[in-house]
Amino acid sequence: MKGKAFGKVAVMFGGDSAEREVSLKSGSAVLKALRAGGIDAHAFDPREKPLAALREENFQRVFIALHGRGGEDGTLQGALELMGIPYTGSGVLASALGMDKWRSKLCWQAAGIPVPDYVVLDSGSDFAAIERRLGLPLFVKPANEGSSIGITKVKAAGELQSAYEIAVRHDPIVIAERFLDGGEFTVGILGSGKIARALPVIRIVPATEFYDYEAKYLRDDTEYRIPSGLSAAQEAEMQDLALRAFAVLGGRGWGRVDMMLDAAGAIYCLEANMAPGMTDHSLVPMAARAAGIDFGQLVQQVLTEARLG
Numbered sequence: 001m002k003g004k005a006f007g008k009v010a011v012m013f014g015g016d017s018a019e020r021e022v023s024l025k026s027g028s029a030v031l032k033a034l035r036a037g038g039i040d041a042h043a044f045d046p047r048e049k050p051l052a053a054l055r056e057e058n059f060q061r062v063f064i065a066l067h068g069r070g071g072e073d074g075t076l077q078g079a080l081e082l083m084g085i086p087y088t089g090s091g092v093l094a095s096a097l098g099m100d101k102w103r104s105k106l107c108w109q110a111a112g113i114p115v116p117d118y119v120v121l122d123s124g125s126d127f128a129a130i131e132r133r134l135g136l137p138l139f140v141k142p143a144n145e146g147s148s149i150g151i152t153k154v155k156a157a158g159e160l161q162s163a164y165e166i167a168v169r170h171d172p173i174v175i176a177e178r179f180l181d182g183g184e185f186t187v188g189i190l191g192s193g194k195i196a197r198a199l200p201v202i203r204i205v206p207a208t209e210f211y212d213y214e215a216k217y218l219r220d221d222t223e224y225r226i227p228s229g230l231s232a233a234q235e236a237e238m239q240d241l242a243l244r245a246f247a248v249l250g251g252r253g254w255g256r257v258d259m260m261l262d263a264a265g266a267i268y269c270l271e272a273n274m275a276p277g278m279t280d281h282s283l284v285p286m287a288a289r290a291a292g293i294d295f296g297q298l299v300q301q302v303l304t305e306a307r308l309g
Contacts, residue, residue, distance in 0.1 A: 001304050003038035007060030009303065012076070014045030017068030018149050018170070026278035027065035033299045034063070046070070051079055061306045062087040063299070064275050069144065072275035073099040086306040090274040094250035098274035102143045102173055104249055111248045113241065114268045116260065117178040123168075127160040134178045140164055142171035153179070180268060182261025185228060187242035188276070188284040190293075190301060192252035198239035199287035201228040224283070226290045238267055245269045253305040256284055 011034065013027020014020055027043065034041035044054070046066070054062065062080055064087055070076060072089075074096030080087045090098065097104050105115045119130050121140070131138070131154070140163035142150040150170035152163035160176065167174040188199035205223035228235060242257040249272055258270040276284045278299070288298045 002300075004040060006039050006303060008058060009034060009039055009041040009061045009063055010044040010054055010057075010059040011041050011063045011065055012044050012046065012071070013065040014047050015066045015068070015070050016047055017066075017070055018145060019068035019071075020047075022277055022279060023065060023067040023071065026067065026282070029278050029295070030063055030065050030299050033296045034303065037296050037300055039300070039303070046076075051076075051083070054080075054085055055083060059085060061085065061303065063303055063306070064088050065278055067275060067277065069099075072273075073144065081308055084308065086308050088302050088306045089253045090249075090251045090255065091309065094252065095274045097249045098251065098255070098272040099144055100173075101141060101271050102175055104272055105175075107248055108245055108269055111244070113245050113248060114266065116180055116268050116270070119176045121160075121164045121167075121174045121176055123164075125164070127164070128157070130176055131157055131160050134176060137179045139177045139179060140167050141175050141177065142167045143173035143175055144171045177270075180260040180262045182263050182265060185230075185238060185259045185261070186256055186283050186287075187239055187259065188254070188256050188287040189242060189246050189251065190254050190288070190298075192305060193247075196243055196246065196252075198243050199284070200226050200290045201230060201235045201238050202226050202283055202287055203228040203230075204283075222281075224286055226287065234265070234267075241267055241269065246272060249274075253307075254284065254302050 011027050011031045013023045015023060031041055031043055062085055072095055074092040077092045077095050102120060108115050137153050137155045140152045140154060150167045152166055154160050154163050164174055184204045186202050189196055191197050203225040207221040245257050246255055251274060256273040256276045260268050260270055285295050285298060
């Protein structure tokens with residue numbers, strides 16, 4: 001499909017989540033690229049107008065660049081299903097699972113996909129015992145946030161409870177996760193089912209304490225290594241594991257799986273992202289470029305996969 005064949009396209013971005021600012025950057029980049037490709041694309045910020053306007057204004061497709069709650073957690077996808085408007089990315093269930101770090105881990109564990117050791121915290125947790133079990137440092141994360149919002153790296157004994165109190169402000173489900181020190185990697189995915197392909201692996205080397213919001217979006221000294229520095233065999237293993245992890249959650253269209261290595265070189269899946277960022281610092285566009293796919297081609301390929309069901 002090309003140009004006008006896509007019909008009238010809404011680029012959904014902005015919204016009210018904690019990731020609004022990132023979404024505005026992603027959506028603006030997508031909108032510009034689609035228009036440059038001759039597509040009848042229009043900005044649509046659900047903070048500014050109701051979803052019912054999609055029908056009223058006769059949109060035929062929606063490109064979802066809405067990050068965080070209300071955009072990539074299955075709620076928008078469910079609304080679009082009811083309205084009968086095809087949309088990019090994963091469906092309702094896969095989007096909900098991908099947003100929920102705890103339940104995605106449960107699915108992966110059931111399917112035999114390795115994840116780092118973790119504990120779900122609550123106000124009555126034995127924080128000292130959990131520190132001993134997982135070891136230090138460790139990470140504390142809200143289960144349903146993205147862009148590293150609410151995450152703390154706990155480095156000293158006795159700090160876990162305060163890290164929990166920070167994370168629980170963002171989500172009632174909070175995870176403490178074992179730290180792995182073999183490096184952080186990510187694998188972008190394009191396509192669905194048997195024709196899904198894994199993009200080149202990126203190794204992420206932040207100059208900050210970890211790959212936090214600042215390192216992701218604001219700094220210019222974060223290193224993104226493509227090639228990743230892994231052996232060909234290990235890179236292929238990581239790509240295969242990412243495709244399996246994406247498929248287990250029911251992912252389709254496009255996405256990204258974040259992974260880490262332990263000191264022995266074993267691969268573990270951290271989380272999936274079903275509506276990845278499309279900013280100038282974003283990882284899927286970076287990996288696509290390394291595979292010979294420019295940004296305009298990337299957004300059109302993602303839009304081609306828009307569907308219902």
